[in-house]
Amino acid sequence: MIRLAIPSIEAQDLEAVRGTLESGFLVQGARVAEFERLLQEYIGVRHVIAVSNCTAALHLSLLAVGVRAGDLALVTTYSYVATANVIELCGAEPVFVDIEPDTFNMNPECLAVTLARLMANDETARRVKVILPVHTFGQMADMPAILEIANRYHLPVIEDAACALGARWQGRQAGTWGALGCFSFHPRKAITTGEGGAITTNDDALAHKLRALRNHGQDPDASAPDFIMPGFNYRLTEFQAALGVTQMEKLDRIIAARRSGAERYDGLLANSPVRPPVVANPAEHVYQSYVVLLPEAAAPMRQDLIQQLRSRGIETNIGTWHMPLTTFFRTRYGFRPGDFPVADAVFARSLTLPLHEALTEGEQDTVIEHLTVQLRRNV
Ligand SMILES: Cc1ncc(COP(=O)(O)O)c(C=O)c1O
Numbered sequence: 141m142i143r144l145a146i147p148s149i150e151a152q153d154l155e156a157v158r159g160t161l162e163s164g165f166l167v168q169g170a171r172v173a174e175f176e177r178l179l180q181e182y183i184g185v186r187h188v189i190a191v192s193n194c195t196a197a198l199h200l201s202l203l204a205v206g207v208r209a210g211d212l213a214l215v216t217t218y219s220y221v222a223t224a225n226v227i228e229l230c231g232a233e234p235v236f237v238d239i240e241p242d243t244f245n246m247n248p249e250c251l252a253v254t255l256a257r258l259m260a261n262d263e264t265a266r267r268v269k270v271i272l273p274v275h276t277f278g279q280m281a282d283m284p285a286i287l288e289i290a291n292r293y294h295l296p297v298i299e300d301a302a303c304a305l306g307a308r309w310q311g312r313q314a315g316t317w318g319a320l321g322c323f324s325f326h327p328r329k330a331i332t333t334g335e336g337g338a339i340t341t342n343d344d345a346l347a348h349k350l351r352a353l354r355n356h357g358q359d360p361d362a363s364a365p366d367f368i369m370p371g372f373n374y375r376l377t378e379f380q381a382a383l384g385v386t387q388m389e390k391l392d393r394i395i396a397a398r399r400s401g402a403e404r405y406d407g408l409l410a411n412s413p414v415r416p417p418v419v420a421n422p423a424e425h426v427y428q429s430y431v432v433l434l435p436e437a438a439a440p441m442r443q444d445l446i447q448q449l450r451s452r453g454i455e456t457n458i459g460t461w462h463m464p465l466t467t468f469f470r471t472r473y474g475f476r477p478g479d480f481p482v483a484d485a486v487f488a489r490s491l492t493l494p495l496h497e498a499l500t501e502g503e504q505d506t507v508i509e510h511l512t513v514q515l516r517r518n519v
Pocket of ligand 1: 193194195196219220222223274300302303323324325326336337
C-alpha cells in the first residue's frame with residue numbers, strides 16, 4: 141500500500157524513548173523542558189508550553205484569552221472539527237467564516253464583512269471575543285490582513301498552526317503572529333510525539349496562565365506547590381518529549397523532502413484536469429498534506445475514486461471537513477449547503493495524495509497514473 145503518511149521514526153528516536161522510559165522519570169521533567177526550548181528557538185518566540193495534543197492547546201488558548209459561555213468566536217469553515225469543537229467546549233458559539241478558493245484559508249474579506257455585521261449590533265458586539273484562523277494543510281493564512289481586521293476591534297487572534305510547524309509568511313514563522321499559536325505532533329504532522337501539542341506566545345502573563353491551566357492550576361513560579369486556579373491535566377509525558385527532541389533534529393530535512401515531493405507532484409499534474417495546491421505569493425508551504433482539487437464533474441464520485449485507488453494499493457483521503465455541515469454543527473445551528481459556497485465546493489472536490497519522506501518517485505508516478513486513469517473512467 142502506498143500510504144498517505146508515514147512518520148519518520150528512526151533508531152535515534154527509539155533509543156531516546158527507551159532511555160527515558162528506563163530513567164523512570166516519565167512526567168514533568170527535563171525532556172519536556174528541552175523540547176519546549178528547541179521549539180522556542182526554532183519558531184523564534186518567547187514562550188512554548190507543551191501540552192498533550194493540539195485540541196488541548198486550542199482549548200487552553202481560548203480559556204486563556206477569556207472565552208466563556210455565551211461568547212462568539214470567529215473561525216474558518218474548513219478544518220478538522222477540533223478547531224470548532226473547542227469553542228463549543230468553552231460554552232461559546234462558533235461564527236464560521238468562508239475560505240479562499242485557492243489557498244483554502246480563512247478569507248479576510250469574509251472575516252471583515254462578518255465582523256462588521258456582528259459589531260454593528262450591541263448584543264453580538266459584546267460577545268465577540270476571538271478570531272481563530274487555521275493554517276490549512278501547512279500553508280499560512282493571510283495573517284497581516286487578519287490581524288489588521290482584528291486590531292480594528294481589539295480582538296486577539298489564535299493561530300491554529302496544527303499542520304504548520306516551519307511554515308512562514310513574508311519570512312515570519314507560523315505561531316509568532318497572533319496572541320497565541322497552537323501546534324500538533326500527531327503522526328500525520330511533519331514531526332510527531334504520537335499525541336502531542338504546543339502553544340506559542342510572546343505574552344508573559346498568558347504563558348503563566350497556560351502553564352497553570354495545563355497542570356491542575358498549579359502556580360508555575362511558586363517554589364512549593366500552590367494552586368491558583370482550577371486547571372486540567374493536559375501535560376505531555378517525558379517519553380513523548382524525548383521523541384519530540386530527536387524529531388526536531390530532522391524537521392528541516394522532513395520539510396525539504398515534502399517540498400520536493402510536492403514540487404514533483406505539481407509537475408506531474410501540470411497537464412491534467414486536477415488542480416495542484418496553490419501557494420500564495422508571500423507563503424512558504426510545508427505541505428503537511430498535499431491536497432488537490434478534482435474537476436467539478438468528479439466531485440459526486442470522489443468516494444468511489446478513493447475506494448478504487450485503495451483497491452489498487454493507493455491510500456488517499458478527503459481534504460478536511462466542512463465543519464458547519466458536519467452533523468453536530470448542522471443540526472445545532474441549521475447550516476445548509478449554500479451558506480458557505482467556497483467551502484461547499486472545496487469540500488466536495490478536494491483529495492489528499494500520499495506525501496511523506498519515504499515516498500519514492502516511482503510511487504508518485506503510480507499515484508498520478510492511477511488517479512488520471514480512474515478519473516477518465518469515472519467522468
Ligand atoms: C487544523 C487542526 N487543528 C487541530 C487539530 C487537532 O490536533 P490534535 O490531534 O493534536 O488534537 C488538527 C488535527 O489534525 C488539525 O488538523
